[in-house]
Amino acid sequence: MAASYAGLLAEKLETAGEREQAIMVRQRLVRAPKALASAQDAASPGGAGQLPIDGESRLHTVDFSRPSSGEVFVALPSGLERRVADFLDASRHYDVLARAGAAIPPRMLIFGPSGTGKTQSARWIAAQLGLPLLTVRCDTLVSSLLGQTSKNLRRVFEYAQGSPAVLFLDEVDALASARGNERDVGELQRVVVSLLQNIDALEENVVLIAATNHDRLLDPAVWRRFAFQLPMPLPDAGLRDQLWRKHLGAFGGTGVDFATLTACSAGVTGALIEQVSLDAKRHAVMARQTSVDEAETHRRLALAMALMQGKELSSVDDEVRWLRKLDMRRFSVRELSRLYGVTTRQINNMMKGSKSDGPQGKVE
Ligand SMILES: Nc1ncnc2c1ncn2[C@@H]1O[C@H](COP(=O)(O)OP(=O)(O)OP(=O)(O)O)[C@@H](O)[C@H]1O
Ligand SMILES: [Mg+2]
Structure with missing residues (x-):
């Protein structure tokens, strides 16, 4: 809605002779995230023409975009x-x-x-x-x-x-x-x-x-x-493998075991794989790494899946216990201490606070 209003504002400014202001608004829209770009298109003269508008809210009821085949990827069975x-x-x-x-x-x-x-x-x-x-x-x-x-x-x-x-x-x-x-x-x-x-x-x-x-x-x-x-089904193993490879891209590097990621993500949507990949890539960039940290990717996947199942892991303690119960080998005390940047003693203390929660139990 904000994007549509900004597009309309630019249009109004232009007709009122405030060209510079209109250009400024449009420039901000260009720099805005991609989702906002369609409003820019809608507002630019000669772009999409006069898009239909809802008489009450004055918002465009149609978004105009020109997807190009290089930029859109879809994995289908x-x-x-x-x-x-x-x-x-x-x-x-x-x-x-x-x-x-x-x-x-x-x-x-x-x-x-x-x-x-x-x-x-x-x-x-x-x-x-x-x-x-x-x-x-x-x-x-x-x-x-x-x-x-x-x-x-x-x-x-x-x-x-x-x-x-x-x-x-x-x-x-x-x-x-x-x-x-x-x-x-x-x-x-x-x-x-x-x-x-x-x-x-x-x-x-x-x-x-x-x-x-x-x-x-x-x-x-x-x-x-x-x-x-x-x-549209939930992606099967073949599609999940494609989705992981596509969304991790160059950050997949040679170190990532895609077969395991694919197996661990059974039952999730493509959107979740994309979101976890983005999180893992962001983490890699901030840590000045050229490929994602595999354990970190699994950690993010496990937490996203917990959320999908309606588990609210509201504290680090909850997260640690959940991950431990889910896969003790992958999430060893040493690995968890590395992932969370705390000592192994602190991880052990978090575990001691454990009641019966975890993937099999109920998490409060
Ligand atoms: N099969 C797939 N191939 C490629 N990308 C996918 C696939 N499924 C999901 N994604 C990614 O997940 C994100 C969400 O996908 P999309 O918006 O198409 O979902 P949707 O089915 O329209 O969901 P909703 O019903 O919530 O609108 C997109 O950014 C897309 O890149
Ligand atoms: Mg949709």
């Missing part, structure tokens, strides 16, 4: 890679297929748990097609003003037909919850109907992708409109 390849063919060769009476509208629904790469896959597809990505933040689109949501939706779909692009409805469940649902009376029912109408009115060759991690909430009528469906 081979079966899903084939489906995506089919989808890319259906989009690239739509005209030829249509002339032969064999075209399927290139519409794909991506679903699966959070952090499995749904948004990333949409970016990857746009990059492969060489098209800009129009990301609709469905939660922003749902306006508190009655009737405004359907209007927002219509504007977004109209905007998408303006020039070739991939229209991406991210977190579509915010719009498309089942009509029979008790909570979703009135407005939301109308929104689902309006979503269906907009999809039906969309020119058949426009590439449409929707993503959700609540696939059970989706109305069956919405499902039917997506000929391609991509269920």
Whole structure:
């Protein structure tokens, strides 16, 4: 939201003749983290044109970006890679297929748990097609003003037909919850109907992708409109190995045992692997190392997994006990003293304070 407001502010300043100020705001946006860059695009004249805006909050309901194939990486199981390849063919060769009476509208629904790469896959597809990505933040689109949501939706779909692009409805469940649902009376029912109408009115060759991690909430009528469906699973061992190698990059060095990292990370998402890799790399940079410390990487992975399982390890003592119980050999007293920068005696004292907590027990 802050990024969208900053983009709008720059626009306003420019029209008010405050060019220098506008340039300053845009420069700050350029230096801001990547996530903010799309707001810059949206605000820059000639970039994305006039993006649709929510009448109430004045925020853009669409993010404009141009993912490039070198910069976006996605790891998919081979079966899903084939489906995506089919989808890319259906989009690239739509005209030829249509002339032969064999075209399927290139519409794909991506679903699966959070952090499995749904948004990333949409970016990857746009990059492969060489098209800009129009990301609709469905939660922003749902306006508190009655009737405004359907209007927002219509504007977004109209905007998408303006020039070739991939229209991406991210977190579509915010719009498309089942009509029979008790909570979703009135407005939301109308929104689902309006979503269906907009999809039906969309020119058949426009590439449409929707993503959700609540696939059970989706109305069956919405499902039917997506000929391609991509269920994103948690990464299997092969994919986890790819993800670790990719995200540790040059910091993986020769010293990292990827087979063990892969085995220890069973059941986690790609997002968690990315986050642990980033933490480990940051630690290496601060310690002026050129590759990550393997034990430190395992420590961060174990703590992230504990959090994922709902364990709150609120003190260093809790962490030490947890790690010891998890893997006594990897997390020897000596190794823990090195990792935490304390003496082995202190580690032993922490262990003595141990009650019955640990991976098998309950951690308060
Ligand atoms: N299969 C994957 N391949 C490559 N990167 C992945 C994969 N899964 C997750 N990631 C990484 O994890 C991060 C989160 O992925 P992404 O935003 O695509 O998840 P998502 O499925 O859209 O999650 P949410 O439902 O919470 O929006 C990204 O930065 C991405 O690089
Ligand atoms: Mg997402």
